[in-house]
Amino acid sequence: MLVFNFFLFRVVQTDPIGSLFRGRNVPQSTIDNLRVAFGLDQPIGTQFLYYLRETAQLNFGLSYQSRQPVWDEIVRAIPATLALVGISSILSAVIGTFGGIVAAWRRNTWKDHSITSSTMVFYSMPDFWLGMILLVLFAVVLGWFPVGGITTAGSNETGLARLIDQAYHMFLPALTLTLAYLGEYTLVTRSSLLDVMGEDYLTVARAKGLRDVRVRNRHAVPNALLPVVTLTAINFGFVLSGAIAVEAVYSWPGLGKATADAIRGPDLPMLQALFLLFSAAVIVFNLIADITYSWLDPRVEEI
Amino acid sequence: MSDALLSIRDLSITYHSQGRAVPAVRGVSLDIEKGGSLGLAGESGCGKSTLANSILRLLPAGTEVTGQITLDGKEVLGLSPGGLRAVRWTAGAIVFQGALHALNPVQTVGDQIAEPMSLHRTVANDDAAKDRVVELLRRVGLPAARAESYPHELSGGQRQRVLIAMALACDPHLLIADEPTTALDLMVQAQVLALLDDLKEERNLTLLFITHDLSVLTYACERLAVMYAGRIVEEGPAWEVFENGSHPYTRALAAAFPTIGDVGSRMAPSGLGGDPPTPGDLPGGCPFHPRCPLAHDACLPAEPELRISGEARSAACVLV
Structure with a gap:
């Protein structure tokens, strides 16, 4: 279930950070910083391991959009x-x-x-x-x-x-x-x-x-x-x-x-x-x- | 007959399915006197179960029933819905076939036995009903604890005993036993038959016993009626009809049972060839003639009526 949950959304080729700015002119460094902050610069296997570890601790991470903990939302x-x-x-x-x-x-x-x-x-x-x-x-x-x-x-x-x-x-x-x-x-x-x-x-x-x-x-x-x-x-x-x-x-x-x-x-x-x-x-x-x-x-x- | 508990006159029952009329019972008359017992025999589809269900008017809506059924002095076919409900299970009760799903799977058997008692107010309160359930279960040879069981926890023979106890719940005058021994093994069959026989004596029950098994009927009943294609083709004292049938169909049914001690008959019980006729499409003349070993030209023009064939006996065959 967890595996499916994780990879299902990775299969869709999208750029979550890019869509946050909706084509506005943002310096590349800001985008890179965000990427690092959300862990999206890591290889996908590492991302998955993080995901498993955090989910087991009932930590579902921060929302990309509101920056609030997902669980609170x-x-x-x-x-x-x-x-x-x-x-x-x-x-x-x-x-x-x-x-x-x-x-x-x-x-x-x-x-x-x-x-x-x-x-x-x-x-x-x-x-x-x-x-x-x-x-x-x-x-x-x-x-x-x-x-x-x-x-x-x-x-x-x-x-x-x-x-x-x-x-x-x-x-x-x-x-x-x-x-x-x-x-x-x-x-x-x-x-x-x-x-x-x-x-x-x-x-x-x-x-x-x-x-x-x-x-x-x-x-x-x-x-x-x-x-x-x-x-x-x-x-x-x-x-x-x-x-x-x-x-x-x-x-x-x-x-x-x-x-x-x-x-x-x-x-x-x-x-x-x-x-x-x-x-x-x-x-x-x-x-x-x-x-x-x-x-x-x-x-x-x-x- | 004035002392008849059940009297049926010219009963005809026609099912209507998909625009076709299917006559299941065609002009049957019979009487059972108080305390008497009648066995109704015949092959599957001859109309015997339809006849049994018509006595308490349990046939599906839209079924055409004509004639007269008098049970316990009441004209059953003319009763109002309320009057009919009052007659059901008190004047006449049915011992259904236990192999079928005659018991509700999600209720305990005790509740199902007690249900008609509180309904017809034959017991004062729930405690009295419980006591009576236990008494009835004991009477049919089951431990009192069985009242708490669900039907799927019982064996076939036990279920049949429960159905008998259920039928006795309101002390009915007429007991209709519809194939109560079918699908039970021989030992259990014999036990159930002995039980019914005892109960009949002990409670002065009037019994209408329905089965395809002629040997069972000769054991359980005083009189015997043989049905073929919706009509009674022979009636008389049970042993005489069984041993010495007047109608060729009766003789064929009787011959289908091997005689104990007669090795020859055990090795080759003589069956009856052919299939029973379809109720919707009966052959002309005597409906039995296509299968009858004695058929000749006289069987063809008209269907023979029941006529006297001996003392208290009658048969519907041109040869009688």
């Missing part, structure tokens, strides 16, 4: 992303799962068709494109919501008023992410529940005299949700990085926007640290998925 960006991604992940998982249950249980009715087709439409759209459309419609044309950022520029509100202001700013990006991920949950839940609906134990449950709703909630849904739990946890890991495009569209000061900005540099230490974080998130949430699974399904042995 990331820590500053985490809350914004967690709030945005957390809320929209939970919303899309809950609404999508519920929609999938209704669609499967009432399959081939107008309910099924309208749920499946509408979520599919959003699922098929690229999330940044959906974001831009919503942005143009609600922020530019209608003017209901702000165009970007996390707080109103120049405001110095505190406490609840600040929170409301942030929520107001979060509405459009959260809506975009929720809509974009809704379809996946709906489709997975629907197909998983349709599989379960053919099982004999549902006939048995009906034979016992259970109401249709109880057959669904007590016997069908718990079995059908197993793959959805896995999907939710894994998505949570990916969504952290998947918000890059949406955060960039709405200038949301989170990890995604930090990534987009760092790519423009390229701000190598920043990118390395971000990608390390994203990979760690995926691994952690996979682990959470496995643990939840063994807790929900008695057939999976404790790990």
